[in-house]
Amino acid sequence: MGFARTCSVALVGVEGVVVEVQADLEPGVAAFTLVGLPDKSLSESRDRVRAAVVNSGAVWPQKKLTVGLSPASVPKGGSGFDLAVACAVLGAAERIDPRVLSDIVMIGELGLDGRVRPVRGVLPAVLAAADAGYEQVVVPECAAAEASLVPGISVLGVRSLGQLIAVLTDEPVPEEDPDEAGRLHPLTAGLRMPGTAAATGIHGAQHDHGHDLADVVGQRSARTAVEVAAAGGHHLFLEGPPGAGKTMLAERLPAVLPRLTRGESLEVTAVHSVAGLLPPGKPLVDVAPYCAPHHSATMQALVGGGQGVARPGAVSLAHRGVLFLDETPEFSGQALDALRQPLEAGHVVIARSAGVVRFPARFLMVLAANPCPCGRFSQRDDLCDCPPSAIRRYQARLSGPLLDRVDLRVEVDRVTRSELTGRGARGESTETVAGRVRTARERAAVRLTGTPWRTNSEVPGRELRSRWHASPGALDEAERSLERGVLSARGLDRVLRVAWTVADLVGHDRPDATDVALALQLRTGVPRGVPMAIGALS
Numbered sequence: 001m002g003f004a005r006t007c008s009v010a011l012v013g014v015e016g017v018v019v020e021v022q023a024d025l026e027p028g029v030a031a032f033t034l035v036g037l038p039d040k041s042l043s044e045s046r047d048r049v050r051a052a053v054v055n056s057g058a059v060w061p062q063k064k065l066t067v068g069l070s071p072a073s074v075p076k077g078g079s080g081f082d083l084a085v086a087c088a089v090l091g092a093a094e095r096i097d098p099r100v101l102s103d104i105v106m107i108g109e110l111g112l113d114g115r116v117r118p119v120r121g122v123l124p125a126v127l128a129a130a131d132a133g134y135e136q137v138v139v140p141e142c143a144a145a146e147a148s149l150v151p152g153i154s155v156l157g158v159r160s161l162g163q164l165i166a167v168l169t170d171e172p173v174p175e176e177d178p179d180e181a182g183r184l185h186p187l188t189a190g191l192r193m194p195g196t197a198a199a200t201g202i203h204g205a206q207h208d209h210g211h212d213l214a215d216v217v218g219q220r221s222a223r224t225a226v227e228v229a230a231a232g233g234h235h236l237f238l239e240g241p242p243g244a245g246k247t248m249l250a251e252r253l254p255a256v257l258p259r260l261t262r263g264e265s266l267e268v269t270a271v272h273s274v275a276g277l278l279p280p281g282k283p284l285v286d287v288a289p290y291c292a293p294h295h296s297a298t299m300q301a302l303v304g305g306g307q308g309v310a311r312p313g314a315v316s317l318a319h320r321g322v323l324f325l326d327e328t329p330e331f332s333g334q335a336l337d338a339l340r341q342p343l344e345a346g347h348v349v350i351a352r353s354a355g356v357v358r359f360p361a362r363f364l365m366v367l368a369a370n371p372c373p374c375g376r377f378s379q380r381d382d383l384c385d386c387p388p389s390a391i392r393r394y395q396a397r398l399s400g401p402l403l404d405r406v407d408l409r410v411e412v413d414r415v416t417r418s419e420l421t422g423r424g425a426r427g428e429s430t431e432t433v434a435g436r437v438r439t440a441r442e443r444a445a446v447r448l449t450g451t452p453w454r455t456n457s458e459v460p461g462r463e464l465r466s467r468w469h470a471s472p473g474a475l476d477e478a479e480r481s482l483e484r485g486v487l488s489a490r491g492l493d494r495v496l497r498v499a500w501t502v503a504d505l506v507g508h509d510r511p512d513a514t515d516v517a518l519a520l521q522l523r524t525g526v527p528r529g530v531p532m533a534i535g536a537l538s
Helices: 045-055 082-092 122-131 141-147 161-168 196-200 220-232 246-256 262-275 299-303 333-337 340-345 388-395 400-404 430-447 461-466 476-483 489-506 513-524
Strands: 002-012 015-026 031-035 064-070 104-106 136-140 154-158 236-239 322-325 347-352 355-360 364-369 408-411
Touching: 002 082, 002 122, 015 082, 015 122, 031 045, 045 082, 064 082, 082 104, 082 161, 104 122, 122 136, 122 141, 122 262, 136 141, 141 154, 154 161, 220 236, 220 246, 220 364, 220 408, 220 430, 220 489, 220 513, 236 246, 246 322, 246 364, 246 430, 262 355, 299 333, 333 400, 340 347, 408 513, 430 489, 461 489, 476 489, 476 513, 489 513
Parallel strands: 002 104, 031 064, 104 136, 136 154, 236 364, 236 408, 322 364
Antiparallel strands: 002 015, 015 064, 347 355
16 A cells, blocks of 8 residues: 655635645555545546656556545645646655655646646745745746745746656656747646636736826826825726726826835735736736726626636736726626725625635726716716706716715816817826825825824724824814715715825825815815815925
């Protein structure tokens, strides 16, 4: 009787569980039994592993073979267990010393020819192995850079099962044919499902930094709102006619946001790794992602889910970045209302019969909408042909509870002829605005030192009222708006958060009446007699 064990990782959302892969050989009729709650793709590993072992030059044991995945109560899926199953079988057959395998975590899919193919979720799997105390992992060679992002763990990247057998048995490592330069690696082609990126509108690390805020003509109020949103992490609602520049502003917002910290980069990379959206040759996502799903997206596409194993949705793909919902009233009401929980909690919890999955979802939401079905409704002219009832129905598609969670609401005006022909002053560049945003974030970080919060939008209202006070009398106008019913209690807290962000941008130690007035104007859209430019307040 032969027995060997090694380890792999089962992913539950973006969290991993270390699984012990055990192989047992007994005399009897040759058979291969796989137990431990495997799914369909994992059950098929029996044929993949057998063919890979034989084509790698090893002898397949002609005995009764049982492979167990422990703990047996955790559902397991995917093809990432192939490498661990093959090595456990070879250890039980004494082709590899079983003592060498017991402290190694192996992640990878096997091709029929013995090549080791990458799988989704390598980074969160290696993070789980490191948290469990393991110090050695074996991953596909093309995923070694991603696995190496985890500190304190030794990573071995292998191209084939034959290479791994040679390394573990101290035999000469066989040479492999090099890949052709400039050609998509055949092993990584299966990681990116056709249409995945297009369906979510995800750009991530491939975001075009050639987009400059200076390209946006006019729209001083909207530009100020974008700057405040980036500095404090506040949600933004842009309403205006088609062609006014709403999409241009949203596309330029990620470049204004500060670069991700090391911890934030690992969080974002883990989500994109599970989704199979990591760009080739760039294992670490270090810039704010940008996700713009189409208005036909379902609730599962937005918040995550799907059949079988739950997949991250657009809100998780936009974690630490921007989620842009263009033509927001065209989204289904069920999909929009599903955003309420992640907007407040910063994560998504998806319940299934097999278990509960938690995905991170702390994003900056930008909503864009036309004022009416034809898009030409305005208080200043009479170009709209829509009846009042159609306008009311169109605007009512955005529920009050959802809009109450939006900090900034700005009306984007039509671009004038003088602005479009370049006669007006050109707006500030992305580099200039991003510099002020970085400075404001640094001021907020110093003030929030020792707390679990990073930006003003995350601070609870009770903490702002009790620990950090505005200037005397600064909140008088906001409190009167609360009494008149213009603001809700949540709305007053959000005005206070925006006022702190404005104070950070202009260099004030605490918000004064002007900062609160600008925050009220950005929240309600009612003019308060303050300049709509951060530079004018400094």
